[in-house]
Amino acid sequence: MITRRIGAAAFTLVLAAGLAACGSDDGGGDDGAGGGAGGESIKVGIKFDQPGLGLKEGNTYTGFDVDVANYVAKELGKTDVQFVQAPSKQREDLIATGQVDLIFATYSITDERKQKVSFAGPYFIAGQDLLVATDSTIKGPKDLDGKKLCSVTGSTSADNVKKEVPGVNLQEFDTYSKCAEAVSKGQLDALTTDDTILAGYAAQDQYKGTLKVVGAPFSEERYGVGLKKGDTALCEDVNKALTKMVEDGAWDKAVEANFGPAGFKVDAKTNPPKLDACS
Template identity: 55%
Template sequence: MRKTRIALAAAAAATALTLSACGGGGTGGGDGDGDSIRIGIKFDQPGLGFKDGENYTGFDVDVAKFVAQELGYSENQIEWVSAPSANRETMLQNNQVDMIFATYSITDSRKEVVDFAGPYFVAGQDLLVANDSDITGPEDLNERNLCSVTGSTSAQKVKDTYAEGTNLQELPGYAECVTQMSGGTIDAVTTDDIILAGLAAQPAYQGQFKVVGAPFSEENYGVGLPKGSDRCEAINEAITKMIEDGAWETALQTNTEGTGYEPNADTNPPTPAACS
């Protein structure tokens, strides 16, 4: 099985991530040629894309570094660009970035205006709860306080589909939701499972929270590209290499450590789709 093969490659994974971080010429695309590459990520999503001073960390960042190396770019040739969710298509259409790794779900409507490589991860909507919570799924949220960010449809989906008696709370960001949950005023937080795991893995919350592990949606995270980009095949080859040599698994474990999070084994690691 592919998962077993990945686990056996753990030693190779650590080496691969080190090489990715240090840079050097790659063999996947070979189009670095001394130029920089502009990569859009989230700057405010711990465990996925996070900016702390001049340091950039997270699973999306690790995948982006690996892919960039395979395309022929060293780490010091990467220009990291903040890519808020609402601006991603515009940034690609206006050539403000060369590619985007930012929990960017592949959808038919988005594919009309931008291209995608990948997916490199398959997420699902889930719940983050206290370690001693008896909540095991969205059906347990009647008369409980559920938090999500302002403007998100995640919490409303739970109320409409699973637990009509849920008390919805909206806050500006997921970090605020988790802070409220640590104080006992929130019973659960909902969004994509890997986003929740990244939040729970932060030092301030180590050991306090867990991802329930019962995803109830499917989100294919892709690499956003300008329409007509010629990099899709090379990026898919790089993602496949990262998965097969174990670096993908190591990056995921490193960025969700201490949360007990396990991705859906039926969908992860994913197989990149054929480029259209």
């Protein structure tokens, strides 16, 4: 079993403080999927190519982000969840143009992104790491100087590495699956993104015994639920659902079901995380 502390009481107390800070401003919630909006359908942005988090196979969607999204949607009273592919570089545009109501796509909360969208959560905290060949000598960012490193355009991972290792030969693809394939073929030296994502790839049948996660995280990635800028009503509704998911044990079950098979150990000191105040 994955070990961690629940911390549900703290989670709820922070939510209460956040709701008080939000006041009565609905932030245009009538335009969103929650916050008083009618209808039974909701459009949710997820990744389609991240095993263990957001993966589409035929008409089936699986992963931790998918499980959290389905739980939240149910609590919002939505019976028809329509999943939309949300590549990293398109997430802000998908929200701004109304193509999605919410985004659950390993969407790290950053000050820069909060200029364009609002966030509920966070609902998970991961750490940036490296995926390399099993016989690789790379043990961390300090070993990347002059190496060919892959990340995805529009991700915080690429920006972090540029700052950490100016001498790295960074190549940005549109999906992590393409990066993983290139590393497995020896065309690139490493892939960097969140450890949760990397663990999913390392656990896939085609990469077992070929790829490994270094296991030396060098950042903190706070996964938030992206939504329309200023929609505090929807943010509050999502946070209520996230709190309930922790309290009733569904969050634990989702963690175990999706990360357990990959042997990924969730950091009990940071998960489940405290919720931010809606604003």
